[in-house]
Amino acid sequence: QKKTNLSFSNRGKTLEDELNETNEFYLSRSMAVIHKKPVPIQVVNVNYPARSAAVITEAYFRTPSTTDYNGLWKGKYIDFEAKETKSATSFPLQNIHEHQVNHMKSVSKQGGITFFILKFTSLDRYFITPYVFFEKYWERMISGGRKSITLDEVMEMSTEIKPGFNPRLDYLQAVSALAASYETIERQEDV
Amino acid sequence: QKKTNLSFSNRGKTLEDELNETNEFYLSRSMAVIHKKPVPIQVVNVNYPARSAAVITEAYFRTPSTTDYNGLWKGKYIDFEAKETKSATSFPLQNIHEHQVNHMKSVSKQGGITFFILKFTSLDRYFITPYVFFEKYWERMISGGRKSITLDEVMEMSTEIKPGFNPRLDYLQAVSALAASYETIERQEDV
Ligand SMILES: [Mg+2]
Ligand SMILES: [Mg+2]
Numbered sequence: 001q002k003k004t005n006l007s008f009s010n011r012g013k014t015l016e017d018e019l020n021e022t023n024e025f026y027l028s029r030s031m032a033v034i035h036k037k038p039v040p041i042q043v044v045n046v047n048y049p050a051r052s053a054a055v056i057t058e059a060y061f062r063t064p065s066t067t068d069y070n071g072l073w074k075g076k077y078i079d080f081e082a083k084e085t086k087s088a089t090s091f092p093l094q095n096i097h098e099h100q101v102n103h104m105k106s107v108s109k110q111g112g113i114t115f116f117i118l119k120f121t122s123l124d125r126y127f128i129t130p131y132v133f134f135e136k137y138w139e140r141m142i143s144g145g146r147k148s149i150t151l152d153e154v155m156e157m158s159t160e161i162k163p164g165f166n167p168r169l170d171y172l173q174a175v176s177a178l179a180a181s182y183e184t185i186e187r188q189e190d191v
Numbered sequence: 192q193k194k195t196n197l198s199f200s201n202r203g204k205t206l207e208d209e210l211n212e213t214n215e216f217y218l219s220r221s222m223a224v225i226h227k228k229p230v231p232i233q234v235v236n237v238n239y240p241a242r243s244a245a246v247i248t249e250a251y252f253r254t255p256s257t258t259d260y261n262g263l264w265k266g267k268y269i270d271f272e273a274k275e276t277k278s279a280t281s282f283p284l285q286n287i288h289e290h291q292v293n294h295m296k297s298v299s300k301q302g303g304i305t306f307f308i309l310k311f312t313s314l315d316r317y318f319i320t321p322y323v324f325f326e327k328y329w330e331r332m333i334s335g336g337r338k339s340i341t342l343d344e345v346m347e348m349s350t351e352i353k354p355g356f357n358p359r360l361d362y363l364q365a366v367s368a369l370a371a372s373y374e375t376i377e378r379q380e381d382v
Contacts, residue, residue: 033297035257038231041247056232056250066226070261072270075302077263106224111266 015084015119018168019069025167026073032172034071034078040064066103067114073172076179077112079104084119090148091118093141101138104131113179117171118154127158128174206275206310209359210260216358217264223363225262225269231255257294258305264363267370268303270295275310281339282309284332292329295322304370308362309345318349319365 016036026032045058067081081100085091107114108131116129134157137149159174207227217223236249258272272291276282298305299322307320325348328340350365 027297030297030300033294033301033303038229039234040229041232041234041250043230043232053251056252057248059232059247059250060244061247072268072298072301072303075268077266077268079263103224106218106221107263109221110224110263112224112263 013168015082015117018163019082019117022167022169022171023069023071026172032071032073032078034069034073036069037064037066063097063099065099067100073113073175077107077110078175079107079112079114080117082117082119084121086121087148088120088122088151090150091120091154092148093138094147096138105135108132113175113182115175115178117169118158120151124163126161126163126169127154128161128171128178129154129158130178133157204359206273206308209354210273210308213358213360213362214260214262217363223262223264223269225260225264227260228255228257254288254290256290258291264304264366268298268301269366270298270303270305271308273308273310275312277313278339279311279313279342281341282311282345283339284329285338287329296326299323304366304373306366306369308360309349311342315354317352317354317360318345319352319362319369320345320349321369324348 020036023032023034023036026034040062041059042062043056043059045056047055047057049055067079069082070077070079072078081096081104083091083096104114114131116127116131116134118127118129119125120127134149137153141147159177161169161171161174163169211227214223214225214227217225231253232250233253234247234250236247238246238248240246258270260273261268261270263269272287272295274282274286295305305322307318307322307325309318309320310316311318325340328344332338350368352360352362352365354360
């Protein structure tokens with residue numbers, strides 16, 4: 001394979017676009033089966049015009065009860081939430097829902113691999129942050145502490161990933177390392 | 192635990208209600224983390240009234256690209272599609288989408304546990320049908336054969352589950368047997 005010499009900086013794309021492209025790449029190569037879940041919407045009223053598709057005429061956005069993305073990689077369950085911030089110094093916690101954090105806790109207990117993909121848009125930097133390390137910063141906020149995680153703290157507990165061409169955001173590399181570290185811990189606990 | 196002596200026949204409930212109750216039960220006991228995915232909807236127009244929630248005023252239902260339910264049980268990835276039929280003699284294939292079948296094939300290849308939960312509402316009978324056995328009936332249809340699976344064929348390839356009180360549809364029992372049979376096959380292939 002020839003490498004094309006492109007600048008990979010692509011600030012116009014949303015993190016969601018980048019992840020959808022990446023997931024399509026993984027699916028097409030049979031590397032993983034990971035999809036974004038649809039946005040939960042409560043439908044109140046629907047019209048059924050003759051000879052054309054049903055039209056929803058009244059509906060409301062609902063708060064998601066789980067994370068945005070889940071799926072399967074080498075038989076293992078993968079579950080993550082993707083968030084971007086414009087801040088260059090810290091990651092705000094206010095747009096992470098308590099339901100989502102509770103869901104990640106359940107996934108973690110049930111043996112799944114769960115993490116955040118955090119994007120600092122103004123820095124063009126991306127981090128894979130395992131839920132198990134994130135937890136203490138969430139608890140710090142709950143107990144009255146700061147409502148964000150500093151960039152230094154994010155760097156300290158995360159794996160940084162560099163955007164590329166195809167796949168755009170090769171997060172499975174970091175996930176693979178994460179899964180290996182879990183297995184090491186499990187083996188040690190078995191002893 | 193005392194067993195209450197109730198009739199568990201409950202034909203008014205939809206299969207979706209029964210599965211949601213069951214999944215809540217599993218989640219509350221930390222037995223599994225399995226959720227129904229939201230229905231995919233394409234939002235075309237949204238109004239933002241002052242001082243109240245955003246109202247979606249035009250939207251359309253989209254064809255799902257994956258199955259309805261997925262999640263995690265003892266570290267393993269679980270993925271299924273739930274369907275009911277009023278027929279007492281066969282299960283029609285026309286309301287299973289090709290996208291969903293392709294998704295299940297990908298899941299199966301990636302080492303996930305994937306199956307249908309089929310309900311014959313007029314018989315009050317429920318079946319767990321592994322995707323690996325279902326595949327040949329789908330291919331029979333593709334190659335011009337019948338557009339349904341007979342009840343006898345469903346019975347032959349499935350595990351029947353009886354509805355109960357709590358959990359309403361204890362499908363993890365059947366999944367557990369299915370997972371064990373996969374592991375046996377893998378061990379044999381390793382030899
Ligand atoms: Mg999100
Ligand atoms: Mg369905």
